[in-house]
Amino acid sequence: MSITFAAGFTAGAVACGVKSDVPERLDVAVVASDRPCTVAALYTTNRVVAAPLVVTRRHLAGARPRGIVVNSGNANACTGEQGERDAEAMATAAANAIGARPEELIVASTGVIGVPLPAERIARGLMGLRLSREGASDAARAIMTTDTRPKTSSREVALSGGTVRIGGMAKGAGMIHPNLATMLAFVTTDAAIEESLLRGYTSEAAETSFNAVSVDGDTSTNDMLVVLANGASGTRVSGPDGTEFLHALTEVCVELAVAIVADGEGATKLVQVTVSGARSRDDARSAARTIVASSLVKAAIHGADPNWGRILAAAGRSGAEVNDRLASVRIAGHCAFERGRPMPLDAAAVRHALEQRFVEIELELGLGADGATAWGCDLSAEYVRINAEYTT
Amino acid sequence: MSITFAAGFTAGAVACGVKSDVPERLDVAVVASDRPCTVAALYTTNRVVAAPLVVTRRHLAGARPRGIVVNSGNANACTGEQGERDAEAMATAAANAIGARPEELIVASTGVIGVPLPAERIARGLMGLRLSREGASDAARAIMTTDTRPKTSSREVALSGGTVRIGGMAKGAGMIHPNLATMLAFVTTDAAIEESLLRGYTSEAAETSFNAVSVDGDTSTNDMLVVLANGASGTRVSGPDGTEFLHALTEVCVELAVAIVADGEGATKLVQVTVSGARSRDDARSAARTIVASSLVKAAIHGADPNWGRILAAAGRSGAEVNDRLASVRIAGHCAFERGRPMPLDAAAVRHALEQRFVEIELELGLGADGATAWGCDLSAEYVRINAEYTT
Numbered sequence: 001m002s003i004t005f006a007a008g009f010t011a012g013a014v015a016c017g018v019k020s021d022v023p024e025r026l027d028v029a030v031v032a033s034d035r036p037c038t039v040a041a042l043y044t045t046n047r048v049v050a051a052p053l054v055v056t057r058r059h060l061a062g063a064r065p066r067g068i069v070v071n072s073g074n075a076n077a078c079t080g081e082q083g084e085r086d087a088e089a090m091a092t093a094a095a096n097a098i099g100a101r102p103e104e105l106i107v108a109s110t111g112v113i114g115v116p117l118p119a120e121r122i123a124r125g126l127m128g129l130r131l132s133r134e135g136a137s138d139a140a141r142a143i144m145t146t147d148t149r150p151k152t153s154s155r156e157v158a159l160s161g162g163t164v165r166i167g168g169m170a171k172g173a174g175m176i177h178p179n180l181a182t183m184l185a186f187v188t189t190d191a192a193i194e195e196s197l198l199r200g201y202t203s204e205a206a207e208t209s210f211n212a213v214s215v216d217g218d219t220s221t222n223d224m225l226v227v228l229a230n231g232a233s234g235t236r237v238s239g240p241d242g243t244e245f246l247h248a249l250t251e252v253c254v255e256l257a258v259a260i261v262a263d264g265e266g267a268t269k270l271v272q273v274t275v276s277g278a279r280s281r282d283d284a285r286s287a288a289r290t291i292v293a294s295s296l297v298k299a300a301i302h303g304a305d306p307n308w309g310r311i312l313a314a315a316g317r318s319g320a321e322v323n324d325r326l327a328s329v330r331i332a333g334h335c336a337f338e339r340g341r342p343m344p345l346d347a348a349a350v351r352h353a354l355e356q357r358f359v360e361i362e363l364e365l366g367l368g369a370d371g372a373t374a375w376g377c378d379l380s381a382e383y384v385r386i387n388a389e390y391t392t
Numbered sequence: 393m394s395i396t397f398a399a400g401f402t403a404g405a406v407a408c409g410v411k412s413d414v415p416e417r418l419d420v421a422v423v424a425s426d427r428p429c430t431v432a433a434l435y436t437t438n439r440v441v442a443a444p445l446v447v448t449r450r451h452l453a454g455a456r457p458r459g460i461v462v463n464s465g466n467a468n469a470c471t472g473e474q475g476e477r478d479a480e481a482m483a484t485a486a487a488n489a490i491g492a493r494p495e496e497l498i499v500a501s502t503g504v505i506g507v508p509l510p511a512e513r514i515a516r517g518l519m520g521l522r523l524s525r526e527g528a529s530d531a532a533r534a535i536m537t538t539d540t541r542p543k544t545s546s547r548e549v550a551l552s553g554g555t556v557r558i559g560g561m562a563k564g565a566g567m568i569h570p571n572l573a574t575m576l577a578f579v580t581t582d583a584a585i586e587e588s589l590l591r592g593y594t595s596e597a598a599e600t601s602f603n604a605v606s607v608d609g610d611t612s613t614n615d616m617l618v619v620l621a622n623g624a625s626g627t628r629v630s631g632p633d634g635t636e637f638l639h640a641l642t643e644v645c646v647e648l649a650v651a652i653v654a655d656g657e658g659a660t661k662l663v664q665v666t667v668s669g670a671r672s673r674d675d676a677r678s679a680a681r682t683i684v685a686s687s688l689v690k691a692a693i694h695g696a697d698p699n700w701g702r703i704l705a706a707a708g709r710s711g712a713e714v715n716d717r718l719a720s721v722r723i724a725g726h727c728a729f730e731r732g733r734p735m736p737l738d739a740a741a742v743r744h745a746l747e748q749r750f751v752e753i754e755l756e757l758g759l760g761a762d763g764a765t766a767w768g769c770d771l772s773a774e775y776v777r778i779n780a781e782y783t784t
Contacts (some may be wrong), residue, residue, distance in 0.1 A: 048708030048716045078704055078716045080732050113701025114734045221705050295687070299776050309505025312470055313613050316440030324440045324470045340472050342506045381773035384691050 002152030004136040005167030006190035008034040008232030012135035013142035016125030018073035018111070018118060028071045028122055029139035031186060032098040032131050036064035037228040038195040040202035041106070042210075044223035051076045051083030051117075052107040053224060055091060059103045065228060066104035068186055069094035069126075070143050072171070076109040076117040077221040086119035093123035098131065108184050108224050110145055110171060140169040143184060147172050147263055153255035157248040162235035164191035164245070168252045172260035183210060185225045185256050191245060192231030194238075201246045202227045209253035212285070212374045213261045214293040225253075261375045266383030270358050271301055275315070276371040277364045283320035284372035287363065290318035292376035297361075302378035304354035306345055308336040315363060326366030332359055339366065394544030396528040397559030398582035400426040400624030404527035405534035408517030410465035410503070410510060420463045420514055421531035423578060424490040424523050428456035429620040430587040432594035433498070434602075436615035443468045443475030443509075444499040445616060447483060451495045457620060458496035460578055461486035461518075462535050464563070468501040468509040469613040478511035485515035490523065500576050500616050502537055502563060532561040535576060539563050539655055545647035547640040554627035556583035556637070560644045564652035575602060577617045577648050583637060584623030586630075593638045594619045601645035604677070604766040605653045606685040617645075653767045658775030662750050663693055667707070668763040669756045675712035676764035679755065682710035684768035689753075694770035696746035698737055700728040707755060718758030724751055731758065 004011050011031045017023035041060060043053050059065070069090055076083050091105040109117065140150035154167040168187035193201075206225055227249070237245045262270040273292045278284035291297055294314040300307035308329040316322045325340035332353035335343050353359075359378075396403050403423045409415035431452060435445050451457070461482055468475050483497040501509065532542035546559040560579035585593075598617055619641070629637045654662040665684045670676035683689055686706040692699035700721040708714045717732035724745035727735050745751075751770075 046705060046708040047712070047714040048704050075701070078701055078729070078732075078734070080717055113699075113705065114729065221701075221708060295775075302776060307505075309467075309470055309613075312440050313438060313505065316438040316613060320439070322439040325472060337470070337506070340470070342470070379776055381776045383687075384694060384771055384773045384776065 001133055001136045002154050002167045003031050003139055003169045003186060003188055004133040005154040006165040006188045006230070006232065008190055008230045009188045010131035010133055010135060011139040012129050012131045013138035014125040014129050016071070016122045018071050018122065026138055026142035027073050028069065028125055029142035030067060030069050030094050030098060030126070030129055030131065031139060031188065032067040033228060033230040034232065035230050036066055036104070037230045038193060038198050039065050040195070040199040040227045042202065042206055042225045044221060046221045048078065048221045050109060050222040051079055052087045052109045053222065054084055055087040056106050056108070056224070059091070059105060063101065063103040065106050066100040067094060067098050068106040068108065068226060070108040070184060071122060072110050072143050072145050074109060074111040074115055074117050075113045075222050078114045079116055082116060086117040089119040090117070090122050093126040097126045097129040106226055108222070110143065110184055110222055113221065136169070143169065143171045145171060149263060151256055151259035151263070153252045155248040155252050157244055159235055159237065159241040159244055162233060164189060164233045164235050164237070166248055166252050168256050170256040170260055172263055183223055183260055185210060185253070187227040187249070187252060189227070189229045190231065190233035191229050192234070192236040193229045197237065197242065198227060198229055201249055204246060205250040205253040208250060209257040212289060212372070213257045214289060214374070214376045258375050261377050264377035266380040266385070267377030268380055269301060269378040271361065271376045271378065272358070272373060273361045273363070273376070274371065274373045275363045275365065277366045277368060278370040279321045279368040281370045281372060284370045286318040287315040287320040287322070287365070288372045288374035290314050291361065291363065292374040295379055298376065298379035301354065301359055302380050304351045306331045306334065306336055306350045306354060311361060311363060312337070321367055322365060323367065328364040328366065330362040393525055393528045394546050394559045395423050395531055395561045395578060395580055396525040397546040398557040398580045398622070398624065400582055400622045401580045402523035402525055402527060403531040404521050404523040405530035406517040406521050408463070408514045410463050410514065418530055418534035419465050420461065420517055421534035422459060422461050422486050422489065422518070422521055422523065423531060423580065424459040425620060425622040426624065427622050428458055428496070429622045430585060430590050431457050432587070432591040432619045434594065434598055434617040436613060438613050440470065440613045442501060442614040443471055444479045444501045445614065446476055447479040448498050448500070448616070451483070451497060455493065455495040457498050458492040459486060459490050460498040460500065460618060462500040462576060463514060464502050464535050464537050466501060466503040466507055466509050467505045467614050470506045471508055474508060478509040481511040482509070482514050485518040489518045489521040498618055500614070502535065502576055502614055505613065528561070535561065535563045537563060541655060543648055543651035543655065545644045547644050549636055549640040551627055551629060551633040551636055553633070554625060556581060556625045556627050556629070558640050558644050560648050562648040562652055564655055575615055575652055577602060577645070579619040579641070579644060581619070581621045582623065582625035583621050584626070584628040585621045589629065589634065590619060590621055593641055596638060597642040597645040600642060601649040604681060604764070605649045606681060606766070606768045650767050653769050656769035658772040658777070659769030660772055661693060661770045663753065663768045663770065664750070664765060665753045665755070665768070666763065666765045667755045667757065669758045669760060670762040671713045671760040673762045673764060676762045678710040679707040679712040679714070679757070680764045680766035682706050683753065683755065684766040687771055690768065690771035693746060693751055694772050696743045698723045698726065698728055698742045698746060703753060703755060704729070713759055714757060715759065720756040720758065722754040
């Protein structure tokens, strides 16, 4: 039940015909809490910010949220002042549907840039909204764009004061890159938690999950990660419980983030890059993220080619300290390069390992004790086809 | 005659069987000057630096260069101490062939990473080297890897003291990205010029040429731009002549850089992005280079899709100041977005314009008076095919 796994949350979705050519498709999702929530929100780092983010920021500055409304099929970005009016209208319609005030709504959009949002069609569609705990799966489907499957995750955590639940849903699938580039992710919990603490945990969880994945290096104008905590469990997160809660929140975020890259546009493989032996954690992260985002590395993996030279070259341009004479590279469990020396590879065995759906790359830098992991996907001709034909 | 267009330079190439499966292919090029040169050299920013660059730096620290030796088919990168010995051996063989000392040679390599350089085969091949002014075209062909055609350029400049000539050759074709990512470019001139001045001009010329092009965002371990000035024209560059010389040097570099992206791996189109109205020149450069390097923009252009939203989104994540309500976008001469408003497009006409070999994108930011241009190519399924199959 993902987004409604935590107590006090319901969800639902309607088909509003945001894209008029697929009027029967579920394209607007709503999540509601039975009481006001504490909230942590992270937004795109893109300077071009979509209208729903502007509106959400304004709302969160003045009210505690009661719900989320999200449409797919239209990003409501680069739509000027009309775009903000449309995002407000969408919030108002959702607020009416769940019995809240408009400023208690978080608004998100994903889809094509620069096309006016059909706010009236959305308002009309929302009149038929039904919320339930079971509505979570419809909601997870309604936020999809080129995603081929819904992405959800949930965890239950036993804290000293009782049990709390965390659930989430997310959508990809192109324009995914570190720093919340291009994804929408919503997480709910029934824990009671101070807003400042929730914000800190959310930033930390995002750093090792959504900020550690890349599909294509492009950052969208609409990215948003929102975590809502409504306290419905009656259990408060504080003191030593914090670590447990952060751990579970991170697991949910990693599961959603990895699901996004595994379903990247045209992706046939999930790639996990682990860097160890770095001089610092920042170095490890830079190296891991640069490798996972390299077009040449991604194309090599697509072709089941154990091209460790491209892996080292990507690490070398990441800004991290790299000395190729101290570095070692393992590809899908096979040692390809050992402290500066190319190693003989069993070509058939490596090729077979690289033809699997999950490919692991390990780079040991031999310079220190810090490490990091990043996830991405291969680069296929299908990615090009999808993105050459998206708007028209 | 490109690399031998300037007086006092000769060139030649031999087939050494660097890649043993194509023994008849010209794969080692040599350029020689009849006298020692002043030199400016720019190297890859990658932390993983190939052996020939290490050797070249050492040579240039102690001697004025008399020649250049370059092989294709093998990058001599990640090859440890043996790699440096092999690069030295290559320099020695070329020095013997042109009657110079080894430390007077600049050494460059391009090709596969991590495979020992067959230095003996190269030395044997170089025994058959013949140098001539006509050898320039063989030399330009010998440095190609996945390039489909040689890349050359030349200019004659009238200065107050007489005429000087500038000529160059370069190779691409994958791993091309700003900051001398992945290319080899060699430029010769018969001007007499102070080394400090030559260095300044070379940096400036590189900034608007080689640093303004991108094929795939990957930076190689072997990039090098070398400019040699031998003074054979007897004409000295100084004072007001400097601007003329810089202008011609920049033209040669831009012509080579644009030829590289036009021949990018799998490229079917040359894309020119011009940003104007930026708050600063750095902003203009960042925006232009980010747009030209965006996988989503490149895929859209490949599909002849006037997706101005991706163009604005790329500018928005470039770090440059961008306000989408003040920005305007023209695609192949068609106004798609005007000061914050999407404009109606004649779909058939735009599609036809985008199906041409040369595509121009113009972004006016409406914030200031600075501008910059960058060049790139589209992203095709063929790029993926080439890079999925390169080593094996």
